[in-house]
Amino acid sequence: MSIPRNTKAKQAVLHEISSSDFALSQPEIFERVKGACDRVTVYRVLDRLVMENKIHKIVNVDGTINYARCTSCDESHTHAHDHLHFSCITCKKIECLEEQLIHVKLPDTYQIKELFLTISGTCPSCQAT
C-alpha cells in the first residue's frame, strides 16, 4: 500500500469539507477550491480521502453524491455505515445524525454489508413557523 502525501489540493479539499456544516458534492467542492487544482484532481483527492477514512460518501435521495467529514469516528478504523443522513428538501443540505444508529432485522438469508438510510424532509433551520 502506498504512502499518502499531504498535498496542496488535498488540504484545500479537506478544508472546504471540514468548514462546511453540510455535505458537499464534487461540483460544489471544485467551485470552492477554484484555482487550487484541476477538476480531475478533486475526483482523485476525494477518492483518496474516502479510502483514508477522512471523509465519507453520502448518496442523496436524488442520486447525487456528497462528501462529509467523519466527525464521530476516528481515522484509524473503517467507517461504520450504520447511521442516518438527513437531507433537507428546502436548503438541500445533508447532515449526518450519527447518534441515531440503525438496527434492522432481516431474514438470515440476507447478509447485510452496508446500511444506508437517508431521510428527506425539512431540517430545523428551514422550518417555516
Next chain:
Amino acid sequence: MSIPRNTKAKQAVLHEISSSDFALSQPEIFERVKGACDRVTVYRVLDRLVMENKIHKIVNVDGTINYARCTSCDESHTHAHDHLHFSCITCKKIECLEEQLIHVKLPDTYQIKELFLTISGTCPSCQAT
C-alpha cells in the same frame, strides 16, 4: 393536468419493468426495449410512469437510479416511500422488501417527508454455501 396516453413506448417500458424480478436502470431498460423507441423517450416515459405512480424510483448505494414496479400499492394513492430496498453486491439486483416497514424517531424539529433505506449485501440466491 394532461391526460396520459397509452403509447407503444410506454407499454414496452412498463412491460420490461414488470417482467423483471429486480429493479432496472435506464440503460438496462433501453437495452431491453431496443428498437421500440428512442433513448430520450425512455427517460420521458420513466418520468411519466413515476408521476402516475405506476413505477417507483430507487437510488442504489452507489448513486445509480433504478426503476421497479409498485407491487403492494395500487396506482390511486401516492407511493409510500417507507419500505426497504435490498441491493445485492454480487448480482447487482435490487429488491423491494415491502413488508419491512421502517419507523424512525427523530427530534420534532425534523419534519420527515420521505424515508429512504437501502441495504447492500448478499441476497439469498447469491449466498455461497
Next chain:
DNA sequence: TGCAAAACGCAACAATGTTGCATTAAATGA
C-alpha cells in the same frame, strides 16, 4: 540535496441526463 513514486495537469473520452423543435400518433367526439 537527490531520488523514488505519489500526485498533478491536460486532453480526450464515456456515460448519463436534458432541451428545443418539427413530426407523429393516440384518444375523443362528430
Next chain:
DNA sequence: TCATTTAATGCAACATTGTTGCGTTTTGCA
C-alpha cells in the same frame, strides 16, 4: 370511420458528471 386536438416521439445538440492515459511536477524521506 374520419377529423381534430394535443400528448408523445425522434432527432440533434448540448450539459453534466465521472474516467483514463500519459508526460510532468512535487512530496517525503534517506
